[in-house]
Amino acid sequence: MTLETVQIAHGATLAPDNIPLHFGDTRREYHAALETAVLMNRSHEGRIELVGDDRAAFLHRMSTNDLLNMAVDEGRPTIFTNPNARILDRAIVYNREGRLLLLTEPGRAQALLDYLQRQIFFNDKVRLHDVTESTRQFALHGPQADAVMAALIPNATDVPPLCGVATTIADVPVFVARRKPISESHWVVVVPFEHAAAVWTTLLEEGEPHGLVPAGSLIYNTLRIRAGRPAGRELSTEYIPLEVGLWDEISFTKGCYTGQEIIARMDSRNRLAKAMVRLILRAPLDAPTTLFHEGRVVGTLTSSVITPDDEHLGLGVVKFDVADVGVILSAGEGGVEAEIVARAGTLPPQLVGEETH
Known part of the structure; x- marks a missing residue:
């Protein structure tokens, strides 16, 4: 069967x-x-294997996390960003014996494979295999x-x-x-x-x-x-990793990678323009839609769901100055009430918001 x-x-x-x-x-x-x-x-989450002596160094220079000196069978999530530090893709990398195994986001195997293939230089000792x-x-x-x-x-x-x-x-x-x-x-x-x-x-x-x-x-x-885990439109060029709670998937001590300068600057200033938050909605609402606070646009409802217990839950990316537990937002043209119940993902406690964005 x-x-x-x-x-x-x-x-x-x-x-x-x-x-x-x-x-x-x-x-x-x-x-x-x-x-x-x-x-x-x-x-439907893709699986890509990398072999060759430079496999770890290649991925290390291409993404946000430190992928060198990983123990056998250790895994580390990492993010691929463009020169403006916007999210292109995300994967978790496992250091298997003699190869690396990348587990991609749903439906992203071919896109990530094509992206990585374009980054291989003539002297890189690395080969990619899609085993999805x-x-x-x-x-x-x-x-x-x-x-x-x-x-x-x-x-x-x-x-x-x-x-x-x-x-x-x-x-x-x-x-x-x-x-x-x-x-x-x-x-x-x-x-x-x-x-x-x-x-x-x-x-x-x-x-x-x-x-x-x-x-x-x-x-x-x-x-x-419900858990505040970004996916889909939260993992897109609309956002940088820090804004969607992925601080724990970034190394701030490694060498250069695409987008590092902007991410390092935001970390050193301890400032963010936006943050992802978990929301309870007072009525069902499709995402994406605009989020308002006291009449001004403050962000976007990026994901929403009605649970089997008839709970209306959402994720939103909002300006940092309103990203506090208990803040009441309104969503969409109908002004559906959306209460912030938590910041999503991982964020350092010392962060403050940008004054302008």
């Missing part, structure tokens, strides 16, 4: 790219993600995700944050790794294409005693907005 056949048998409704949207009961999926654990097919089609990628989220992995993999709970390990599931060689959480704990499982159905089935069977259920991309989007 194919992976798609197995997932349909569990009640999946598939998107055109064969990624499950849901498994028939989004409320069950949502509460499992918050209370036990869920298993998701995230194979020859592999599949699953994710586990939730407070019981660690218990599920421990049932399958010896010493899984000893794996440090953002690190991975090569192992087997259902006698299939796989790579499992921790990622930044959006609901308690987050694991990724990369499997060979031809064994994806067997690994998916084993994960569900072994996870059942821990409350594991399959969930679709609709719940992923809900979780990531």
